[in-house]
Amino acid sequence: MNSDIPDEAVLRQQVDRRQLQQIIAGLREGILLIDPVEGIVWANECALALHGVDALEGLGTTAADYRQRFVLKYRNNHTLADDQYPIDRLLSGETFDGVTYEVTKRSEDDEEQSWRCVHEVRGHALTDARGKPESYVIVILDMTERFTAEERFERTFNANPAPAIICRLADLRYVKVNQGFLEMTGYVREDVIGRSAYELDVLENAPGKDKAIEALRDGRTISQTEAVLRLPEGGSKFVVVAGQPIEIGEEPCMLFTFMDMEPRRKAEDALRQSEERFARSFKMTPVPTMLSARDGLRLLDVNDAFVATFGFAEEEIVGKTGPELPIWVSSIARRQLEHEVEKSRSLRNFELRLKVKNEAVLDCMLSAETVLIHGQECILTVIQDITDRKHSEIELITAIETVMHDTSWFSRTVIEKLANLRQGGKRNGAASELADLTDRELEILGLMCQGLSDKEIVGKLGLTRNTVRNHVARIYTKAGIHSRASAIVWARERGVTGVEDARPPRSARRR
Template sequence: MSQDVLAKETNRRQLQQIISGLSDGVILAEVDQTILWANEAALTMHGVGDVMGLGANGQQYTERFSLRYRNNHPLQDDSYPLARAAAGDEFSDVIVEVTPTATPDKTWVHRLRSLVITDSRGEPELLVLILSNATQWASAEQRFEKTFNANPAPAVICRLSDLRYIKVNQGFLEMTGYSRDQVIGRSVYELDVLEQAERKDLAIQRLSEGATIPQMEAELKLPKGGSKLVIVAGQPLDMNEEDCMLFSFMDLEPRRKAEIALRQSEERFAKSFRLTPVPTLVCNADNRHVVDVNEAFMSITGYISEELIGKSIEEIGFIDGNAASEQLFATLEKAGNLDGQDLKVRKKGNEVIDCVVSADTVVIQDMPCYLLVMMNITERKRSELELVAAIEEVMQDASWFSQTLIEKLANAKSVNSPNLPNVSFTDLTARERDVLGLICEGLADKEIASRLKLAPNTVRNHVATVYSKLRVHSRSAAIVWARERGLFAGDLRVKNRR
């Protein structure tokens, strides 16, 4: 054996001793791709017990192990790492998935780089493949990839070295309308996710430092024009041993549209509230404190807004009688609304007026309130009372009182009294209806008793019951009540005294 050959063998043995205990895998091969040796780490990464398990050369290696890139594209024979090294191609950080053809259910991920050792003349003498096991890293990255893509929260990832986007999830694409190609590879200057951010200077500073960017509102430009209000935040992370920034977003556009719609609705309500000629008051449903009143309410009661707003209904005392106030709000608490309830309102200065109040529950600025709408019916009630009094007076002597005049008076009362008492003709018994009909014919109690063949006391009892049910107090009022409802129209008579 020549001295040169001996020296080469000695050097190789020393090299093997040096690298045998390394955690990285090492494979040594001749320039013709004959596999000479592999350390324990390299054998373990391939699931074999000795160097023969790798194959005698590069060709046998390709037969025993199938290699794919991470995008699932298989490597051709001349693209295998050993073949590339033999062709003089020096590479680093090549990541491949390695699967034994005999056991395809096993797969490892290797990160490789090549090294060509030359002799004293500079000629290639030995090929070296250095492997590291990236299986766990790839598994974690795969889990992250799945989580990132499946996360409904919009997100993009940019590389800090050149500030270009390297990943985007479906949530971001759907929120903005961008395509994947319109995002990947573009820089943060082209697609500025910090556009009009409320603290943009701080965000840019944190981005340059690779530090966390706190949540802040921003306007994100859209590919078809316009913008979208979002909350953006940045979180630094490491991807493939590169420093990156994960930008995540929350779409505030639905909230902004809802706020605009609410503001417009409240503005319309406020204008309507102010301009309506009907006295209207809004109070807090919880403590009954007045929230707002319109001009019509102040005009009818004589109060000014400073004397009402912020004070409770009870403290102001404009509802005449505590019992009436409690009944009104008890109804509102139970039903949420009421319609057409009579109410006496005490004006500033203690004058009492008759009103009809309707109310409903509304929500103003997230606060439940009662909206009270009032109508002053004092004049109408006075007219009704005067009309009934006039009818009763003339009925004292009805000998000249024609049926036509009675009908005109009844019609006049009907016009002035659109809100009739909530009593139905069917609430009367058959006998009571007979009695009411004969009253409308102008018969006295004795005449009714004779007509119906009843005792006078029995007739008087029926008449009293009819008055009670109809909520009237006289014959004339009972006749008007029946006429308002079109009852006994053909039988209405006035007895002439001769």
């Protein structure tokens, strides 16, 4: 009877182990059972999957077999020594809890080598009724997804050019900082990691700072706000900062991201200083100057020289549109001026006559340029009074014409120069001369001066009507005129009254 008792005890032990295996087979954790003598005796499906094998044989039988098949590394990439493997630690009588390591396979196959899994393990001894270790169990949690996500976040965080820093909420100390923050501030990593949010205040001078600190302590989102960062070498930097709650290693943290506003602030300061310099220069310029909005040509400002020259106070004219300004002598000239500015956005040396407040008329030369002020396109117009110069030119021309009233011996070139001076030259371009015309155009111009119509010129020269019209159109273009009467006046001012006068010297003829 007594000889049967050990057999019953062994049978009971085997039944108990099978029941235990049935209970734990479906657990989400991986379970390895280790026998002190037989080694690895059982593993559930989850444990096999967490090692990338299909059967128990893939794990090996003994602790040495396991080490030959799998390489274990701590999270700091340090490879475990033989006696640090979890099976070896259990067999040496050591239990453990919450140990994390990375598992890879020893294999020459590239696919096998690329396989990896992250385990968090705890090891326990299963004792008998007397408390003596009978077998051991390793419980494995799959941490691969979590650590892979953390690695992705770590890579993204470090590679992100946007400055960022992470503060642990438990003690309000910084645990991570990326290169963007270090480059923006000039800190080194050791100066940031471990410091408290009070030592390195990222919310300094922020409007509503108290509410932001309360949100930080409660782990709530901190909306974008302006703040000032103190720099390690002294000085400060203007930033926009925002906070987003996250978890790092299951610890609540706050991710602070920053936008460096210093370049914008410097640009705004430079723009403000530039505008101040422009305003001072505008007012102090000794030449009459006015500033108008490009849209509608509404007058925005005039300088002191404009007021002194034209006699209008600022309040009398500022705010008026182009047609409403009381300085125009000719509406045609005004429209031409507006058209030129609209077409080319600038204008140089445009001659016209302008009125002052006492109705006197000035000969002026205008130059205009499109400028951008406060984001608005404006026209800056500079007005030069050339009245005295024009009077001097007229007096000179009159004197010459008086002396040289008999122009029969006067060269055509001199006559043309006098005609150009009398008219002030061709506006916005070089003065036109008879030398600009071809022989045929001179011939047709002479016939026009004799009073012949296009039809009569066709009959006289044997040309087609279209050919004559084309020559006449080119004469108009070169002379800057628009009618037959103007062409005749233009020609007679240059000593041409007929075909004979229109024929140039042989050396001057153009083919």
